[in-house]
Amino acid sequence: MTTIEKTPRQAPTPERRPGELTFRELLRFGWRQLTSMRTALVLLLLLALAAVPGSVIPQEGVDALKTANWKDAHPSLTPIYERLDLFDVYGSVWFAAVYILLMVSLVGCIVPRLLVYARGLRAVPPAAPRNLTRLPDHETFTTADDPEAVLARARAVLAKRGYRLRPAAEGDPLDAVSAERGYLREAGNLLFHLAVLVVLVGFAIGGLLGFKGGVIIVQGGTFSNSANQYDDFVPGSLFRPDMLKPFDLTVDDFKIEWLTSGPRQGMARAFEAPLTYRSAPGAPAQQYDLRVNHPLTIDGTDVFLIGHGYAPVVTIRDGQGRVVYSGPTPFLPTNQSFLSFGVVKAPDAQPRGIGLEGLLYPTFASVNGEPFNVFGDDKNPVLSMRVYSGDLNMDGGAPQSVYVLDKSRTTMLEKADGKPYRLDLALGDTVALPNGLGSVSFDSIQPWVRVQISHTPGKLIALAGVVMALVGLIGSLFVRPRRVWVRARPAGPEDGSGTLVEVAALDRSGGGDVAPVLAGIVASVRGDAAPSKEE
Amino acid sequence: MTDTAWETLSNQAVAACGIVYFLALLAHLVEWASLRKVPAAVAAGTATSGATPAGDVLVRTGPEAAEDDGSSRVAMFGRLGLLLTGLAAALHAVGLLGRGMAADPNRVPWGNMYEFTLSGTFFVTALYLVFYRRYRLSWLSLPVVTFVLATLMVAVIWLYGPVAPLTEALNSPWLVIHVVSAVIATGAFSLGGMTSALYLVKERSLAKGRPQTGWLARVPEPARLDLVSYRMHAFAFPVWTFAVLITGPIWAHQAWSSYWSWDPKEVWAFITWVVYAAYLHARATAGWKGRNAAALALVGMATLWFNFIGINYFSTTSQHSYAAPAVTVEAPVASTPIV
């Protein structure tokens, strides 16, 4: 059992009071504590514990919206949580403190063991202890063969089972064979622990130098890879915008299959977005069918299909008949049936700016006079919007989200009875707005896709690290280090005639069951039974 | 056979295997109850591992140990229980097969919570049967059958869902390899956890100097339990590592663009991994061996099953919610996630 337990050994000099340590001794004491097995164990448990809050409290980096909602709902807790970094547990100082301490402990533990192992590689199995029958697992038998024959057979048996034999050395007793196997266990264990460091390096590279961003692209639309083209963009802390590869891509089409029956009725599947892309301006155009689970890799940057929705094509004419807005406008789905919310803005309309806000029903039905969306497929698309007129506040400083209408300087159109005016448009409809404001047409509907674009350098390092870890782990857990000794000498008067043979085996891993192994070796050395299967 | 027929077959097979597990449970209960009448010395014929002659099959533990009245009854019901468990496992397998065949297109039977639980419990039984001879697990039969039956009941009552096509993100070859390894590891960890629980019971009873009678006498001595538990964990840990730290991230990278995103399911898989790493350390650390290590194994099992079932109910942000994907409206970036 390789319990590596380092108890600090202090030898206080007589003139000092007991328990007093010099600064160096204190440092050394601290280091030994930090690199002890027990500390590693406690730090591991601490790491597990520290990971828990991040799964309970919404995390900024995982779900920003949920985090914002949570913050709104808990105004008193929020500042405390923010101070404790509880909305970004895995990027927090205290979480880092735990794993960095663990890594320091790991290095402090691994390096000395590597040195010991390097020396041990050439080491020979230790000489047989004087009294083999004192070991917990041993067996004794007598045989008519003479001792040399027995020992020769033992050497052959052990060598065949992969044991390293102790060469005859000066001063060794000549009546015994020493053998050891399972050196790879420690190698596996060291490899595993080193691999943990490799994984961390790979992970850190991705976090520092990578980026992740998302963008909605309407069918037929083109995206070129620069930071300002993204709807959201999360760069690593060492990321520079010039690291973005200059590719562009066009979404040529978007295909989808709606399930019209069965338990998942209404679910969509078989999403496919054929793309045309170029790895740089002027590079040859290439085609790719972007699908879920089948990302496109352009020059090290990965493009994923992760969402879809509808963009109605709306045209707004103002009071003077001029087209003041026309084009596909992405609406955001609000539920499984793709009832979608969106905003259309025509700030330059005369005499007053026009803003529309409302819902898109991909498959509209009227149930008891109430509008209802039946299905996610665009079988009968209907737009149902409120109309705002006035200054949409688009020239003022702060940039506006395209999904939010600033209504502070507008008035909502009302019907004669004071109820809100509702603009309902089926596909192809054009409706004149009241008060000579203009008109709105719902010309067509186009799908959009949301793609996630990310670059994760170091991912192959991390992958190599975990694979190394697994290989090391298998060695560490399944290789059984054992020592076996066989001693043969002429039997004394009390043991009867012939040769007395003692065989002992020692498991050094804490996971072994040496009894069957010993039994197998004894049988082979005796030469009586077929060697039984080793555990 | 039509898809509906397969689905019906699956449901019937699951119901039947529940009944047979229940009969196995009864048989083992009778077995354990009869043990009370067996003299402790006979019942404790376990793990006399010392000087066993080569070739001996080492079934001295087995209920067939002695010819005494009580113990022949123990032997009979023990064997009956094992037989019934084997039969139940076969029906269980048919239930799984039916789930896979009922889907259109056919697929592996682990696409939603009900199916995960069905396959998880199947692997608990299967691994128990596989390891039965090697580790002479007759003392583990009652915990295993109880656990499997209880978990199956939870699955049938609360988690059941009709056969449905996979959501798009699950539709990947990684579903086969990632999930099967996670489920196998779950099965082996569960067996290890039960063994560790027995370790704690046995160790406590020995420490208090209680006479070792009845079923407790049947349970091997703590050192043996510790070893068996370690072997189960040592088997499960690399498989779990493969599932959650290799295939999981590879798949996550393909489907969600990020190989590790601290999604709650990932966080808990990581916690489980770290706790089991701590368990393996504890076994080699003075002062933590034995009881503390066994307790850590139980903590590991708790995090494992919490992650397996609990996270899907407590967490709404998880991308791993296998039911309908959560829909978010998130200006300006929201969309209905495909995945």
Ligand code: HEM
């Ligand atoms: C990220 C942190 C760590 C992880 C995930 C980890 C994981 C593991 C695992 C899974 C094993 C089991 C393999 C086996 O039993 O042979 C193990 C064994 C071992 N670890 Fe670590 N470890 C970590 C840090 C450390 C540190 C800091 C030390 C130094 C004190 C250490 C020392 C050992 C030793 C000596 C063994 C062999 C135990 C034995 O002989 O059974 N580990 N570690």
